[in-house]
Amino acid sequence: MNDLQQNQTTAQQAESLEDSRANPLRPHELHSSRYFQLLKSRRKLPVSLRRQEFLDIYHDSQVILVSGETGSGKTTQIPQFILFDEWESGKKVACTQPRRLATTSVATRTAAELDVPLGDQVGYSVRFERKTSRMTRLKYMTDGLLLSEASKDRDFSAYSCVILDEAHERTLSTDLLMALLKMATSRRPCLKVVIMSATLNVEKIQSYFPAAATFEISGKVHPVQIHYLSHSTPRYCYCAVTVVKHIHKNMAEGDILLFLPTSGDIEMVCSILRDEYEDLTILPLYSALSRARQEEIFEDSEYRKCIVATNVAETSITIDGIVYVVDSGLEIRPVYNPRLRMSTVLTSPISKASAKQRAGRAGRTQPGICFRLYTEQTHRACFIPSAPPGILEGELASQILLLKVMGFDSVGTFDFVDPPHPEVYLRGLQDLRSMRYIDDKGTITRTGRIAARLSVHPKWLNAFMEGQKNGCLREMIDLAAISSTQHPIFLRPPPARFAADIAHQRFACPLSDHISQLNALHAYESAIKTENRLPINQWCFDAFLNRRALSEAVRIRDQLVVSLQNELAITKEVCRFEDAEYDTHIRKTLARSFFYQCALKHPDMFGTIYRTVHEGHTAGIHPESVLSEGIQEWMVYSEFVSSGTPYLQTVTAVDPAWLIDLDFFQDDSLPKTADGNFKQPLVKKSLDKARKKRDSLEEDLISFEILDLKAT
Numbered sequence: 001m002n003d004l005q006q007n008q009t010t011a012q013q014a015e016s017l018e019d020s021r022a023n024p025l026r027p028h029e030l031h032s033s034r035y036f037q038l039l040k041s042r043r044k045l046p047v048s049l050r051r052q053e054f055l056d057i058y059h060d061s062q063v064i065l066v067s068g069e070t071g072s073g074k075t076t077q078i079p080q081f082i083l084f085d086e087w088e089s090g091k092k093v094a095c096t097q098p099r100r101l102a103t104t105s106v107a108t109r110t111a112a113e114l115d116v117p118l119g120d121q122v123g124y125s126v127r128f129e130r131k132t133s134r135m136t137r138l139k140y141m142t143d144g145l146l147l148s149e150a151s152k153d154r155d156f157s158a159y160s161c162v163i164l165d166e167a168h169e170r171t172l173s174t175d176l177l178m179a180l181l182k183m184a185t186s187r188r189p190c191l192k193v194v195i196m197s198a199t200l201n202v203e204k205i206q207s208y209f210p211a212a213a214t215f216e217i218s219g220k221v222h223p224v225q226i227h228y229l230s231h232s233t234p235r236y237c238y239c240a241v242t243v244v245k246h247i248h249k250n251m252a253e254g255d256i257l258l259f260l261p262t263s264g265d266i267e268m269v270c271s272i273l274r275d276e277y278e279d280l281t282i283l284p285l286y287s288a289l290s291r292a293r294q295e296e297i298f299e300d301s302e303y304r305k306c307i308v309a310t311n312v313a314e315t316s317i318t319i320d321g322i323v324y325v326v327d328s329g330l331e332i333r334p335v336y337n338p339r340l341r342m343s344t345v346l347t348s349p350i351s352k353a354s355a356k357q358r359a360g361r362a363g364r365t366q367p368g369i370c371f372r373l374y375t376e377q378t379h380r381a382c383f384i385p386s387a388p389p390g391i392l393e394g395e396l397a398s399q400i401l402l403l404k405v406m407g408f409d410s411v412g413t414f415d416f417v418d419p420p421h422p423e424v425y426l427r428g429l430q431d432l433r434s435m436r437y438i439d440d441k442g443t444i445t446r447t448g449r450i451a452a453r454l455s456v457h458p459k460w461l462n463a464f465m466e467g468q469k470n471g472c473l474r475e476m477i478d479l480a481a482i483s484s485t486q487h488p489i490f491l492r493p494p495p496a497r498f499a500a501d502i503a504h505q506r507f508a509c510p511l512s513d514h515i516s517q518l519n520a521l522h523a524y525e526s527a528i529k530t531e532n533r534l535p536i537n538q539w540c541f542d543a544f545l546n547r548r549a550l551s552e553a554v555r556i557r558d559q560l561v562v563s564l565q566n567e568l569a570i571t572k573e574v575c576r577f578e579d580a581e582y583d584t585h586i587r588k589t590l591a592r593s594f595f596y597q598c599a600l601k602h603p604d605m606f607g608t609i610y611r612t613v614h615e616g617h618t619a620g621i622h623p624e625s626v627l628s629e630g631i632q633e634w635m636v637y638s639e640f641v642s643s644g645t646p647y648l649q650t651v652t653a654v655d656p657a658w659l660i661d662l663d664f665f666q667d668d669s670l671p672k673t674a675d676g677n678f679k680q681p682l683v684k685k686s687l688d689k690a691r692k693k694r695d696s697l698e699e700d701l702i703s704f705e706i707l708d709l710k711a712t
């Protein structure tokens with residue numbers, strides 16, 4: 001018997017025996033004292049009091065919509081009820097979350113509640129990282145990951161029940177899962193679906209699943225008082241600092257959770273608060289931070305904690321000790337514009353549902369107070385009820401391809417909760433057509449099938465094939481991996497921008513941001529291998545590189561190499577950096593793979609404005625680019641973004657001669673006005689010039705060969 005077990009009282013042992021009948025995960029073992037502590041608090045949760053009522057509905061219905069106050073126990077308890085109920089089926093229970101941090105933290109909590117090591121019966125799976133085993137029966141996972149599983153198994157046959165949590169967020173993946181689950185439930189009558197949220201639009205989802213039962217959990221764990229400002233203020237950071245100071249000076253014990261829209265705001269506010277207080281533990285929280293730094297928010301602290309977070313802390317997570325929530329009422333949301341093929345990132349007001357979720361981070365382990373940095377009138381009149389579904393705001397090419405590979409040829413008539421905007425849908429089809437992933441009839445091609453199976457955006461398959469021709473396949477795989485990390489690899493924290501820019505110069509390639517990224521990745525890998533090196537964390541810190549993003553890129557790259565092995569002959573050989581043509585091979589490959597994202601310098605302007613070839617939209621080069629001075633004529637860009645001013649981001653200078661033989665740049669493909677003239681005469685002129693140059697070079701070559709022939 002171990003120490004923990006010895007510590008159990010006789011009463012606990014009796015309780016353990018009683019409870020073990022309900023806990024098939026450890027049927028013959030005694031539980032730890034922590035288990036009993038947690039059990040005591042779990043039993044008080046509103047949802048625990050209605051366990052049997054929930055199970056009765058669960059037995060009678062195939063689809064159940066669960067709504068209930070934040071903190072009432074949906075995420076941690078309902079999956080356990082189902083797990084025990086479904087134990088005999090031998091199948092798994094999946095519970096999805098929109099965010100990674102929430103996925104890992106609720107899995108950790110649930111494993112602790114069940115007194116099992118994380119990864120055994122309870123585990124988690126997020127992209128490129130998982131803690132599961134063959135024993136795992138309850139799997140918390142991101143919605144994106146379950147979607148990619150579904151592309152291989154439309155019946156969700158490994159699962160007896162799929163729980164979609166935080167469904168109010170209506171992410172693109174959750175919406176697609178709802179549609180696929182709707183079909184799967186008609187094929188598999190024993191498959192159950194539970195859709196949960198504290199702020200679910202029940203009528204909307206019920207009209208999509210007409211036979212769904214509803215289960216509403218009333219009652220809060222602890223009350224949360226809400227305070228509003230009496231006057232609005234645009235200076236939300238200043239206002240947030242004032243409120244935090246007020247709480248710290250005048251209010252009773254309890255940690256603070258402050259919501260701000262951007263990582264820049266967070267770092268600024270953290271540095272102001274750090275300068276002022278030594279007896280306050282200030283912890284930033286945003287997705288670009290390393291996992292270890294993110295998890296610091298859960299650690300105990302000698303002083304009061306003040307966590308300054310973006311909306312990554314908005315749903316699902318419980319941070320023990322939070323009493324005060326300060327909500328700026330703002331967030332950043334990328335919105336895709338199909339006409340511009342551009343993502344606009346603007347700081348905008350949150351929805352009422354988000355405001356409720358944010359307030360709900362308090363009152364979970366004790367009563368709480370939420371300070372909203374906006375007026376009640378603003379909340380009532382200016383906040384929309386819930387954020388628009390992701391399917392109405394995002395780019396759809398990869399989702400259309402995924403559906404096509406699953407056999408849904410006519411995606412236009414697919415039964416979505418909210419159908420996508422026809423223009424976004426058509427743009428997605430056009431993009432897939434120009435990448436040759438579908439044919440003229442919209443049928444998926446062989447290349448399209450391979451592209452759909454990639455763990456990165458399907459557009460990269462073209463780059464891999466082109467890279468193979470030009471001897472830089474490995475570099476393209478590295479770039480695909482870098483572009484798939486959730487965070488930028490170059491860090492520019494606001495207080496140290498200048499120092500960061502200097503540190504980044506050693507990786508800079510004057511003609512390409514993509515190659516600069518590759519240089520940083522390769523330097524990181526050799527820093528790891530070098531003996532007597534600096535600790536890698538220190539090396540990354542000094543170089544202002546994001547270690548988390550780099551190690552994630554390496555992981556993605558290694559998995560990609562394995563998954564591509566059957567499709568492309570991947571040799572160990574890499575393009576040699578010492579090769580005089582190293583840059584050219586990579587730039588040419590990028591140009592020929594992402595030709596539909598080319599831009600040409602606009603001479604009428606001050607010299608730094610470019611115009612995209614296909615749509616003719618103008619934009620500057622992002623100020624963080626190595627090419628921001630706008631000297632080069634042609635560019636290929638990875639993103640067209642706007643946070644007020646439109647910018648081309650992550651760009652590479654290209655030679656139009658590399659493009660002229662592509663169909664996309666032939667006269668009959670270039671965009672024309674209604675009267676048949678070229679919409680962008682400059683593009684036409686520049687391409688003609690490149691063609692002439694090529695022809696005259698070819699003529700020179702021929703005459704040179706003739707001369708050579710005569711000489712022999």
Ligand SMILES: Nc1ncnc2c1ncn2[C@@H]1O[C@H](COP(=O)(O)OP(=O)(O)OP(=O)(O)O)[C@@H](O)[C@H]1O
Binds near residue numbers: 069075364
């Ligand atoms: N990591 C944790 N530390 C302390 N208490 C926790 C933790 N996780 C959960 N709890 C307790 O369990 C309760 C239920 O949490 P759970 O996440 O299941 O609620 P929920 O209804 O899903 O909330 P939300 O709608 O906000 O996701 C919390 O209110 C809290 O009291």
